[in-house]
Amino acid sequence: MHEIKFAVLGTGGIGRRTLEYATAKDGLTPVAACDRHGVAVDHGGLDVNELLAATEGNIASDGGVTAVKQSGETSGVAASSQAEPTETPIADIIAESDGIDAVLIALPNLEHDFIPRVADRFAEAEYDGVLVDVLKRSRVIDMLDDRIDSFNDAGITFVCGAGATPGLLTGAAALAAQSFVDIESVEIWWGVGLKSGYEDNRGTVREDIAHLDGYDTETARSMSDAEIEQVIDEHDGRLEFTDMEHADDVLLERAGICDAEDVTVGGILDARSDEKPTTTTVRVTGTTFDGERGTNTFQLDDNTSMEANVNGPALGYLQAGVRRNRNGEYGVFGPAELMPGF
Amino acid sequence: MHEIKFAVLGTGGIGRRTLEYATAKDGLTPVAACDRHGVAVDHGGLDVNELLAATEGNIASDGGVTAVKQSGETSGVAASSQAEPTETPIADIIAESDGIDAVLIALPNLEHDFIPRVADRFAEAEYDGVLVDVLKRSRVIDMLDDRIDSFNDAGITFVCGAGATPGLLTGAAALAAQSFVDIESVEIWWGVGLKSGYEDNRGTVREDIAHLDGYDTETARSMSDAEIEQVIDEHDGRLEFTDMEHADDVLLERAGICDAEDVTVGGILDARSDEKPTTTTVRVTGTTFDGERGTNTFQLDDNTSMEANVNGPALGYLQAGVRRNRNGEYGVFGPAELMPGF
Numbered sequence: 001m002h003e004i005k006f007a008v009l010g011t012g013g014i015g016r017r018t019l020e021y022a023t024a025k026d027g028l029t030p031v032a033a034c035d036r037h038g039v040a041v042d043h044g045g046l047d048v049n050e051l052l053a054a055t056e057g058n059i060a061s062d063g064g065v066t067a068v069k070q071s072g073e074t075s076g077v078a079a080s081s082q083a084e085p086t087e088t089p090i091a092d093i094i095a096e097s098d099g100i101d102a103v104l105i106a107l108p109n110l111e112h113d114f115i116p117r118v119a120d121r122f123a124e125a126e127y128d129g130v131l132v133d134v135l136k137r138s139r140v141i142d143m144l145d146d147r148i149d150s151f152n153d154a155g156i157t158f159v160c161g162a163g164a165t166p167g168l169l170t171g172a173a174a175l176a177a178q179s180f181v182d183i184e185s186v187e188i189w190w191g192v193g194l195k196s197g198y199e200d201n202r203g204t205v206r207e208d209i210a211h212l213d214g215y216d217t218e219t220a221r222s223m224s225d226a227e228i229e230q231v232i233d234e235h236d237g238r239l240e241f242t243d244m245e246h247a248d249d250v251l252l253e254r255a256g257i258c259d260a261e262d263v264t265v266g267g268i269l270d271a272r273s274d275e276k277p278t279t280t281t282v283r284v285t286g287t288t289f290d291g292e293r294g295t296n297t298f299q300l301d302d303n304t305s306m307e308a309n310v311n312g313p314a315l316g317y318l319q320a321g322v323r324r325n326r327n328g329e330y331g332v333f334g335p336a337e338l339m340p341g342f
Numbered sequence: 343m344h345e346i347k348f349a350v351l352g353t354g355g356i357g358r359r360t361l362e363y364a365t366a367k368d369g370l371t372p373v374a375a376c377d378r379h380g381v382a383v384d385h386g387g388l389d390v391n392e393l394l395a396a397t398e399g400n401i402a403s404d405g406g407v408t409a410v411k412q413s414g415e416t417s418g419v420a421a422s423s424q425a426e427p428t429e430t431p432i433a434d435i436i437a438e439s440d441g442i443d444a445v446l447i448a449l450p451n452l453e454h455d456f457i458p459r460v461a462d463r464f465a466e467a468e469y470d471g472v473l474v475d476v477l478k479r480s481r482v483i484d485m486l487d488d489r490i491d492s493f494n495d496a497g498i499t500f501v502c503g504a505g506a507t508p509g510l511l512t513g514a515a516a517l518a519a520q521s522f523v524d525i526e527s528v529e530i531w532w533g534v535g536l537k538s539g540y541e542d543n544r545g546t547v548r549e550d551i552a553h554l555d556g557y558d559t560e561t562a563r564s565m566s567d568a569e570i571e572q573v574i575d576e577h578d579g580r581l582e583f584t585d586m587e588h589a590d591d592v593l594l595e596r597a598g599i600c601d602a603e604d605v606t607v608g609g610i611l612d613a614r615s616d617e618k619p620t621t622t623t624v625r626v627t628g629t630t631f632d633g634e635r636g637t638n639t640f641q642l643d644d645n646t647s648m649e650a651n652v653n654g655p656a657l658g659y660l661q662a663g664v665r666r667n668r669n670g671e672y673g674v675f676g677p678a679e680l681m682p683g684f
Contacts, residue, residue: 021631024523026598168520171682172640175517178510178654179646181366256368288650289363294643298514301636304521308630312520319683327669340513340680341661 004322006102007032007093011055015106019048021311034089038078043099054080094125102130102318108203116143128155130321134163138247144332157325158332162317164309166248167335172282174257174336176296180286183258190267191278192306211244237272251334276302346664348444349374349435353397357448361390363653376431380420385441396422436467444472444660450545458485470497472663476505480589486674499667500674504659506651508590509677514624516599516678518638522628525600532609533620534648553586579614593676618644
């Protein structure tokens with residue numbers, strides 16, 4: 001495949017790690033990045049090290065000061081020598097999008113329809129390329145599906161949920177399903193230890209709290225940080241989730257693997273330890289063509305952090321999305337649909 | 343994706359099951375099939391049930407006689423009402439190949455270069471489409487690689503090793519590798535219980551014997567059936583293999599997952615039991631971006647037979663191959679390369 005030029009919207013944990021990770025991959029060139037106050041574009045390829053140093057604040061010339069994340073109008077991306085300050089970062093990226101094959105949307109999940117609305121802006125500008133998000137919520141998929149016509153008109157291939165979960169785990173489920181002609185259940189169970197990664201992943205924790213009994217997306221979003229901390233305290237740092245409204249079910253159904261109702265998602269988040277409280281496991285139970293019932297299993301080592309499981313899949317699915325896009329396949333795709341035609 | 347029309351060369355176990363399996367998949371239409379003495383072509387779609395009944399001999403009108411596989415000049419495919427007897431089955435398929443998107447080569451592994459030579463015939467005829475095999479041997483990949491120029495000239499996308507192993511298991515390894523930025527080892531360990539499936543899979547057993555100490559492909563091929571039985575007897579029906587020359591290593595390296603030398607393949611074949619003698623397991627050990635070492639694991643349930651694990655992946659990779667082909671990507675691809683750009 002020809003080289004892929006991509007942009008990253010947002011330089012939080014996922015955005016920064018994706019830029020870094022891409023430097024180790026052949027054929028993937030980051031050409032644009034932005035945060036709220038700055039935008040950097042270089043169609044020949046960004047100097048990722050310089051940009052990362054700027055967004056983290058640990059610039060070599062600072063005399064060895066511990067890395068502190070910068071924000072504000074002259075910090076973050078804007079502090080990079082490759083960047084310019086801006087009040088319209090997304091519009092600035094869109095203005096350059098003729099030379100961009102794919103855009104990873106790694107923005108904080110501010111409002112429920114925020115990412116669909118970002119997609120609208122690309123569609124209105126007739127962007128002909130790939131958009132990728134790492135979302136988890138089933139209902140966002142519906143919002144994206146509502147936009148299929150405009151994606152088709154523009155030529156957008158939208159890959160949703162391409163991170164660790166649903167991304168990596170529904171991909172594993174699609175693979176594990178290959179032994180069977182009929183799938184009875186897909187059980188996705190995750191463990192996340194998020195002590196040292198807590199600061200970088202507040203948005204994820206807030207989103208997870210929305211899955212607890214008595215909470216929803218709206219109440220979780222309106223909570224103060226102190227209220228979030230209180231919920232964590234009440235659970236001694238360990239939040240356990242069952243029957244989550246997680247996009248895995250919808251995404252496996254649209255890939256033809258099984259019915260959404262046969263998918264269950266749950267897990268445990270420990271905000272006070274980096275040890276995983278439970279082993280992330282995907283179990284696919286079904287019946288083989290010769291009538292045997294069995295369960296195939298995929299397990300992640302407890303030593304692999306949530307962060308470690310996002311970037312490989314995200315960039316892998318991004319590349320698969322570009323292949324679809326160049327093949328004229330537009331619309332909305334989940335990770336399991338990008339697996340090899342299973 | 344548009345409908346895929348495909349052909350099957352060979353109607354042994356894998357060929358027949360693929361035809362049957364395809365009837366349950368959307369967008370996959372079997373349009374041609376052949377065995378040594380017959381060829382059936384219908385570009386509107388074969389009547390798979392009638393064809394399978396003919397190749398198995400369990401035709402409804404036979405009054406309930408137990409299925410007996412037929413062979414000979416007027417049996418097998420030739421016994422189908424859709425077929426004609428032929429002495430040139432492969433040439434007959436090639437003659438119809440303008441209307442065929444993909445060809446699954448499910449022929450007995452007669453000689454080491456047999457499948458590469460079949461591919462040559464398609465290339466010489468300027469076939470512009472996908473060829474898929476379910477081979478396992480590393481050196482066949484080299485022979486296919488030698489043909490990349492002619493595949494490129496014709497427009498052939500050759501997908502090799504697309505069955506259970508290396509197909510399903512290297513796909514699992516590619517997926518499991520996503521947690522890591524550096525892979526230390528991929529260990530593939532398989533168990534096969536092949537009592538009732540033994541008759542249908544003599545070729546596989548013979549090929550496996552070539553991996554035992556003191557044997558190679560040439561000696562195994564020259565052995566009589568009685569000599570094969572004797573080897574099985576000497577091992578009380580259980581053949582254990584270590585450090586197999588299995589294509590998994592080459593295929594994972596070419597997909598950029600790890601170096602071939604970091605891959606080990608072994609397993610146990612029990613020819614006297616349908617119970618698997620050991621659990622098929624893929625272990626991928628590596629280091630995450632944040633410096634943690636871990637092992638991700640994929641396990642197949644002992645109840646899933648080798649046969650059950652071939653057809654889903656084979657048709658999945660076939661579809662992925664067609665997508666590459668339509669995108670102008672020709673040459674030789676392993677299953678792990680068809681995973682989502684990992």
